Amino acid sequence: MLPDVPLSAPASVQVPASSPQATEAAAPFAPMTTAPAEAAALAAPKPESAPVQAPTAPATESVAVPADLAPAIAEKDLELAPPSATAAAARVGWMDRLKSGLKRTGGSITTVFTGTQIDEALYEDLEAALLMADSGVAATDYLLQDLKRRVKETRATQPAQVKALLQDAIADLLAPLERPLVVGVYHPTVIMVAGVNGAGKTTSIGKLTKHLADAGATVLLAAADTFRAAAREQLAVWANRNQVEIISQQGADPSAVSFDAVAAGRARDMDVVLVDTAGRLPTQKHLMEELTKIRRVVTKADVTAPHEVILVIDGNTGQNGLAQVKAFDDSAKLTGLVVTKLDGTAKGGVLCAIAREKPVPVYFIGVGEQLEDLQTFNAREFAQALVG
């Protein structure tokens, strides 16, 4: 089911995607870095077989650009919404949602610090709580050692102090994962999105498209899930809502659709091409090979692409999420993650496991189905929400 897109969210800045302002804002993108001769050779005309559906909905929708999200997706080239009191308030609201979302994870960790003594029992309880939160053995061991060192160094005497030190330790562990998704260095920036079935790929692409369009970027969507009609329809709805173009062709080879989309994106001077791939399990060898092929064929359409390969993982899958990161990285060389459904999960510790065992940047996290529920990842905020 598609989440509703709020049409009249409190706006610090409201930019209809099709407004002159939006067009101007997209203009200062950096030029493509491909060598001219190569670029000319690769600039394939739009193939007949790739129907590009023009947006049909009236261009009346406008949605607030969360100022805190915009910088992350458009670090230097897009016109950004200025930080405002509204944006700061929205961030506080988001923190509340993240905290309540991670309550089931943090609940057992918080109770570890309700006693009066710092002793071996406290560390044993903490070890159990971290493992229960799906932090995994390696990250749990690391955090316990790091915490003991911090306790010694600060001469902490109260469990409440240890709790604060644990937040510091987790924030430091997660800090390398905190990286923005940069759009605008390549033109178009080609972003492949992959994941297991139902992880939240299409929903996340829809939300991201909205934010990009509102920030002034021109976006072309590629429905590379060519077999499941519902997947294409869902993406088409997002394209319609966001007034962006989509390339979609039933039953076609997913690689061919992706190639067409990148070629069309170049020919039409788009800022971003977002490729939505079909859900697949790491155990489905032929589908994982298909992903490798999509990546390879995208490179044929633009030697510098794909610029981003993002894996969407469902936060509820815990340690299995780590296995997905490893498997998809083997097949498609990941550059970033979106971790969805952190609302109500007891397994939010998996980010610690990822940081320790397979550190891939987390561009966004999702704590719900609404547009504003996709937010940039902040290590300290996450650590605070996790520990409670």
Ligand SMILES: Nc1nc2c(ncn2[C@@H]2O[C@H](COP(=O)(O)OP(=O)(O)OP(=O)(O)O)[C@@H](O)[C@H]2O)c(=O)[nH]1
């Ligand atoms: N609670 C919650 N639900 C979410 C979140 N993100 C996505 N969903 C829901 O998860 C369901 C699956 O999302 P999709 O975007 O269709 O997932 P997908 O990965 O594209 O699915 P396939 O195309 O089948 O592989 C939908 O009902 C979404 O609304 C989130 O952060 N929290």
